[in-house]
Each structure stands twice: as structure tokens, then as C-alpha cells.
Amino acid sequence: MYPYCPSSVAFAVVLAAVGVAVLIYFIHHIATSIRIETLLAQLAADGCASVDRLFPERLGHGPLHFENEPAAHRLPNDFDAGSGRVSPDASGYVQNIGMDALMKIATEHDLVLRIDTPPGRFVTDGDCMITAYPCDRVSDEIADSLRGVLVIGRDRSVSQDLEFAIRRIVELAQRSLSPGINDPTTALYCIDRLGEVFDRLSGRDLPSPIRYDETGQLRILTEVIAIEELACNAFSAIARYGTADVDVVRRLVDTMGKLSRSFSPAAREAIMTLNEQVLIASENNASLGFDRKALQELLRSQRK
Incomplete structure (x- = not known):
């Protein structure tokens, strides 16, 4: 007969308890990860990380700020x-x-390059990705090297594409405000997270589209992000779906108003113009008298 070994029973009980604990943790993790708040927090973190990578970004020895002369x-x-x-x-x-x-x-090859397809752009075989000057120095080998510098994939990536990082949050807000879902609370969360990303962007140095080498020779011309265009596109996309909801409009106006104070004069003017347009559109759509009155007071305060 085999001797009785109580340690094996104890080990089996402990192992079963550990298995149950892991199962509980797994269920809790799944339940937490699919919450809209968790998803939006991750999307906002990706957007903030993209801002940190791109602004300011000094490539070569070009100036960090725009100059009066067009690039x-x-x-x-x-x-x-x-x-x-x-x-x-x-x-x-x-x-x-x-x-x-x-x-x-x-x-190395004494070239001047213009990037015609910034990150986020969809390209096909016949598109021009890079324009290289002069053409007699661009051999097939050099063209292959230039081609290899650009990573092309099936999907967009937030690595260098801040517009896409913002667009993902905007799309969630638009879907939540669609007639089939009608979830303005999620839209409010989205607006808050957009404000977080744009707040990280405010006060950052915008890199010049002109890049020089160490000798001061122009080497690269690229596109830069216009903050006012990025912000107006994001908030106006939500406003198109949310002007009928006073709570959404108030959150939009409040968020844009806070951001405008830390942006450049051009971006501030564009955002405040959009603010006023959103309030006017919402006032025209308001069906309740107290909503119209609240929007009128908010519009008057914006115009002061």
C-alpha cells in the first residue's frame, strides 16, 4: 500500500485556489478593458504619446519655428x-x-528632397512619395533607398500620424451621437479626452517644414500640422452630430474655450469662430425654451 501523503492534497487545494483566482482576475480584466472609459483613456494616451514624439521635432539643423518667407x-x-x-x-x-x-x-548624395506624402496619407503605385532634386543624381539604387525610408502598411498608425490618433476619438463620439445609439454621455467622455490631447499639444514648438544639414544647406522640405485646422476639424465633426444636445454643446464650447487660451493667435481665432458657430447652430435646433435661453447666455459670454 502507498503511504498517506497529506501534502499532495494540500498542493491540489492550493492549485485549485490559484486557478480560481486567475479566472476571477481574467474575467475582471476583460470586463474592465471593454469599458468605454478604459478604451478612451488608451486612445488619449496614444494621442499624447504621438504629440510627445512629434512636437517639437528637430530634424537636421532647421529652425523650430516658421519664418516669414514661404518654404x-x-x-x-x-x-x-x-x-x-x-x-x-x-x-x-x-x-x-x-x-x-x-x-x-x-x-551624402547632395540632394534636396520634398516629402509629398506625410504619415497617414494613402498611396498607390503611381503616386509620388518623394520629389528629389536634381534628378540626374537619383539612381535606381538611391531611389530604392529613399523608398525604404517610408514605411507603408495596410492600416494607419498613430506613431507619426497625430490626425489619426485624434480621429479615432472623434469617430467614437460620432457613433455615440448617431440616432441608432444616442449615447451623449460617451460623447462627453470623448470631448474630455480630446481636450486632454489638445492640451498636451498647446504651447509646443511647431517644427519648421524646412530641414538643413550641418552646413546650412537645404535638404528636406516637408509638411507640418496646422493646429487650428486639426482642432477645428475634430470639434466640428462632433458638433455636426451633437448640436441638438445642449450638454454636448456646452462641453464642446467649454473645452474649446479653455484650449484657445493656450494656443497661438491664429488657432485661437479659428477655435473661437467655431465656438460661436456651434452655439448659433445649437440655438436654432433647441426645442425647449430654457435650453435656448442657456445657449443665448453662453453665446453672449463668448462674445465679450
Whole structure:
């Protein structure tokens, strides 16, 4: 006969208890992760991380701020006529651009490059990703190197695409305000998280579209994000669906008003203009007298 071993029974009981605990934790984790608040917090964190990566971003030795002279005026006079086009070898979204590698290629081969497809843009085989000047220095090998600097994928990525990071939050707000769902509380959460991302963006240095090498030679011309356009597009997209809900309008106006105080004059003017337009549209849609009165008072306070 085998001797009685109580430790094996105790071990089995402990193992069963651990299994139950893991199962409870797993169920709790799943239940928490699918909550809209958790999802929005993660989307906002991705947006803030994208802001931290992109602003300020100093590539080469170009100035961090815009200058009075348009960037296109700094290109060689025959740039368009004497340039070569670099097209992608596959279709998809531009996910990432290796600016350091691009600067290295431009400096080594004495090229001036213009990036025509910023991150987030969808490209096909015939599109021009990069315009390189002069074209007689752009061999097939160099074109392949330039092509490899841009990462193209099936989906958009928040790595260098702040617009996409913001768009994901906006889409949740739009869906929550659709007639089939009609969940304005979720829209309020979305507006708060948008405010978090734009608040991280406020006060940041905007990188110049012009990039120079160490000798002061122009090497790269790229696009930069217009904050006023980004903010107005995001908030107006929600306003189109939410002007009938006074709570949503109030949260939009309050968030935009707070953000406008820390933005540049151009962005502040654009946001305050949108603020007024949203209030006017909401006042026209309001069906209850006390809602119209509240909106009129809010509009008067905005105009002071």
C-alpha cells in the first residue's frame, strides 16, 4: 500500500485556489478593458504619446519655428522641372518616415528632397512619395533607398500620424451621437479626452517644414500640422452630430474655450469662430425654451 501523503492534497487545494483566482482576475480584466472609459483613456494616451514624439521635432539643423518667407521659395528655381519622382512599390498608408535616414541620404548624395506624402496619407503605385532634386543624381539604387525610408502598411498608425490618433476619438463620439445609439454621455467622455490631447499639444514648438544639414544647406522640405485646422476639424465633426444636445454643446464650447487660451493667435481665432458657430447652430435646433435661453447666455459670454 502507498503511504498517506497529506501534502499532495494540500498542493491540489492550493492549485485549485490559484486557478480560481486567475479566472476571477481574467474575467475582471476583460470586463474592465471593454469599458468605454478604459478604451478612451488608451486612445488619449496614444494621442499624447504621438504629440510627445512629434512636437517639437528637430530634424537636421532647421529652425523650430516658421519664418516669414514661404518654404517653397527656398527651393531651387528649377526644382519642379529638374526633379525626379520616387513612387512606392506597394499601395497602403504611410505609417512612418525615417527622417534621420532621409537626411543622411540627402546629405551624402547632395540632394534636396520634398516629402509629398506625410504619415497617414494613402498611396498607390503611381503616386509620388518623394520629389528629389536634381534628378540626374537619383539612381535606381538611391531611389530604392529613399523608398525604404517610408514605411507603408495596410492600416494607419498613430506613431507619426497625430490626425489619426485624434480621429479615432472623434469617430467614437460620432457613433455615440448617431440616432441608432444616442449615447451623449460617451460623447462627453470623448470631448474630455480630446481636450486632454489638445492640451498636451498647446504651447509646443511647431517644427519648421524646412530641414538643413550641418552646413546650412537645404535638404528636406516637408509638411507640418496646422493646429487650428486639426482642432477645428475634430470639434466640428462632433458638433455636426451633437448640436441638438445642449450638454454636448456646452462641453464642446467649454473645452474649446479653455484650449484657445493656450494656443497661438491664429488657432485661437479659428477655435473661437467655431465656438460661436456651434452655439448659433445649437440655438436654432433647441426645442425647449430654457435650453435656448442657456445657449443665448453662453453665446453672449463668448462674445465679450
